[in-house]
Amino acid sequence: MKILITGGAGYIGSTICSALEDKGYEVIIIDNLSSEGSKVSNSPNFYQNDIGNIKALKQIELDHKNIHAVIHCAAKIVVPESVSNPSEYYQENVIKTLTLLNWMKEANISNIIFSSTASLYRSIDEQIVSETSELQPSSPYAKTKLSMEFILEDFCKAYGMKCVSLRYFNPIGADPKMRSGPDFSISTHLLGKLIQAYESKNKRFTITGNKWYTKDGTGIRDYVHVWDLAEAHLKALEQINVITSEHLPFIPINIGSGSGLTVKEMISVFEEVVGIELDTTIIEPRPGDVAGNFADITTAKDLLNWEPRMSIEQGIADAIKWYRKK
Numbered sequence: 001m002k003i004l005i006t007g008g009a010g011y012i013g014s015t016i017c018s019a020l021e022d023k024g025y026e027v028i029i030i031d032n033l034s035s036e037g038s039k040v041s042n043s044p045n046f047y048q049n050d051i052g053n054i055k056a057l058k059q060i061e062l063d064h065k066n067i068h069a070v071i072h073c074a075a076k077i078v079v080p081e082s083v084s085n086p087s088e089y090y091q092e093n094v095i096k097t098l099t100l101l102n103w104m105k106e107a108n109i110s111n112i113i114f115s116s117t118a119s120l121y122r123s124i125d126e127q128i129v130s131e132t133s134e135l136q137p138s139s140p141y142a143k144t145k146l147s148m149e150f151i152l153e154d155f156c157k158a159y160g161m162k163c164v165s166l167r168y169f170n171p172i173g174a175d176p177k178m179r180s181g182p183d184f185s186i187s188t189h190l191l192g193k194l195i196q197a198y199e200s201k202n203k204r205f206t207i208t209g210n211k212w213y214t215k216d217g218t219g220i221r222d223y224v225h226v227w228d229l230a231e232a233h234l235k236a237l238e239q240i241n242v243i244t245s246e247h248l249p250f251i252p253i254n255i256g257s258g259s260g261l262t263v264k265e266m267i268s269v270f271e272e273v274v275g276i277e278l279d280t281t282i283i284e285p286r287p288g289d290v291a292g293n294f295a296d297i298t299t300a301k302d303l304l305n306w307e308p309r310m311s312i313e314q315g316i317a318d319a320i321k322w323y324r325k326k
């Protein structure tokens with residue numbers, strides 16, 4: 001079965017490619033390699049091109065008949081950059097997604113799995129969020145993702161398309177076989193920063209904010225191993241025609257671990273894995289920081305028969321292994 005992955009040279013996209021190939025899918029990739037960490041592929045099915053380039057999409061259609069589904073990972077993803085340059089983010093993420101969807105419509109490719117995000121949700125006191133929780137994206141990046149969900153929902157209803165929008169929480173780790181992993185040079189995420197502190201001479205790590213309404217005052221996140229995340233896409237591909245219907249052609253699904261870890265708790269787990277203590281200090285939160293939340297994953301369990309299998313410890317160990325490999 002042929003699957004087109006946009007952004008298939010990036011951290012998550014390339015891990016999904018490996019998971020698909022391991023299961024015997026034929027993978028076609030389009031990626032413009034605009035992200036610093038994108039991985040150049042030697043595959044004949046790799047198109048170094050832009051999802052906004054209709055000629056490139058038509059070439060893919062000519063070269064590969066009967067594409068079963070598109071997994072749409074391509075996006076610009078750096079939150080502070082989206083704050084300083086929202087125009088670029090709406091152009092790259094929303095406008096180019098419209099080109100992709102219009103091409104899919106013309107090419108009669110009706111299934112799409114979308115890379116969405118937990119940052120769509122409003123930060124709430126209860127911290128656990130389900131797909132029906134209130135949405136309040138806090139950055140232009142997150143707003144582009146919500147805009148794309150709206151467009152996808154309307155395209156599905158009007159044009160007979162089907163979409164499973166996977167709302168990722170906080171992906172960590174690397175492909176356990178070390179074929180792909182995160183780009184630490186641009187890492188703004190907690191685990192990347194912890195690894196950088198651990199690999200530094202002074203082992204210093206700064207916690208930004210300890211006055212949130214969480215159990216120890218530090219921010220809370222829900223970490224999910226990127227291999228589990230990749231497997232959620234396989235499940236979504238298997239189930240998309242079963243769980244969608246004419247009345248419900250667009251389904252958002254949370255993909256997380258189902259429990260939250262505060263920054264302090266994550267530091268403790270990290271210290272256990274690496275066997276040393278970091279030298280931590282606390283400063284004020286950065287602009288745009290939020291308390292955070294974690295996923296209710298009942299829908300993923302019920303509809304996709306998916307739940308994470310890999311531990312946080314495994315995610316940390318795989319991330320360190322990848323860091324050293326790089």
Ligand SMILES: NC(=O)c1ccc[n+]([C@@H]2O[C@H](COP(=O)([O-])OP(=O)(O)OC[C@H]3O[C@@H](n4cnc5c(N)ncnc54)[C@H](O)[C@@H]3O)[C@@H](O)[C@H]2O)c1
Pocket residue numbers: 006007008009010011012013030031032033034035037038039049050051052072073074075076077092096115116117118168169170171
């Ligand atoms: N990493 C996370 O923490 C996280 C969390 C939630 C959701 N997501 C979503 O998952 C998806 C993948 O994220 P990632 O962490 O792998 O990012 P990434 O930057 O590693 O991968 C994105 C890939 O898309 C490509 N790309 C960007 N714009 C393109 C365009 N116009 N045409 C063709 N290719 C283009 C980039 O070159 C890159 O290889 C994104 O849609 C992101 O919004 C990521």
